[in-house]
Amino acid sequence: MILITHAVVGAVLSGAINNPAGSFLAGVVSHYVLDAIPHYDYVDQRFVDDRFSKRSKLIFKFIILDGIFGVLLPVYFFQWNGLYGFLNIFLAIAGAMLPDALQGVQLYFPNKLTLFLNKIHKQVHYLFSERLLLQEFPFFGLSLQVLVIMLAMLVIPAYVGIK
Ligand SMILES: [Zn+2]
Numbered sequence: 001m002i003l004i005t006h007a008v009v010g011a012v013l014s015g016a017i018n019n020p021a022g023s024f025l026a027g028v029v030s031h032y033v034l035d036a037i038p039h040y041d042y043v044d045q046r047f048v049d050d051r052f053s054k055r056s057k058l059i060f061k062f063i064i065l066d067g068i069f070g071v072l073l074p075v076y077f078f079q080w081n082g083l084y085g086f087l088n089i090f091l092a093i094a095g096a097m098l099p100d101a102l103q104g105v106q107l108y109f110p111n112k113l114t115l116f117l118n119k120i121h122k123q124v125h126y127l128f129s130e131r132l133l134l135q136e137f138p139f140f141g142l143s144l145q146v147l148v149i150m151l152a153m154l155v156i157p158a159y160v161g162i163k
Contacts, residue, residue: 001039003063003097005145006031007070010096011078011089012152020087027095032120034148035099036127040134040141043100051107063104070097 010027017023043063047056071093080089099121106114134141 001034001037001145001148002042002142003066003070003100004073005148006034006096006100007093008074008149009034009152010092011074012156014089014092015078016156017092018088020084020091023088023092024095027092028098031096031099032124035121035124037148038129038134039144040138042138044135048107067097 006027009030010023013026013030014023017026042059046053047059050056051060071090074093075086075089078089080086099117102114102117103121105111106118134144
C-alpha cells in the first residue's frame with residue numbers, strides 16, 4: 001500500500017497503545033497486515049528494474065512526497081501531547097513505513113539483512129492471491145486505501161479526536 005495509508009493506520013494504532021516502543025512495533029506489524037490485503041502500489045517491478053528511467057524518477061518523487069505527507073498529515077491532524085505523545089505517534093508512523101523504507105535501502109545499499117526482510121515483505125503481498133490483483137486498477141485500488149484509512153479511524157476511536 002502507499003505510505004500515507006500505512007502511516008495513518010500506524011498513527012491510529014498508536015492512539016490506542018500510547019507507548020512509543022509498542023506503537024513502533026504495532027506500526028511494523030500493521031504494515032505487513034495491510035500489505036496482505038490485495039492492493040494497488042505505484043511502485044512496481046518496472047521501477048525496480050530500471051531506476052533511472054524518466055518514469056522511475058517521477059515515481060521516486062512520488063515516494064518522497066508520499067513519505068513526507070505520511071508523516072505530516074497524522075502529526076498535524078491527530079491529537080497528541082508533549083514529547084511522549086510526539087514520540088508515540090512518530091515512532092508508530094516510522095514503524096508503519098519501515099518495511100517499505102528497507103526496500104529502498106536494499107535498492108541502493110544491497111545487504112543480507114534487508115534482502116531477508118524484503119523477502120518476507122514480498123511474500124506477504126502474495127498471501128491471499130498469486131498476483132497483485134489491483135495493479136491495473138489504480139483508481140479502485142487507491143479508493144480502497146482511502147476506505148482502509150477511514151475504517152481504521154472508525155474502528156479505533158481513541159484517535160478520532162482529530163485536532
Ligand atoms: Zn509494503
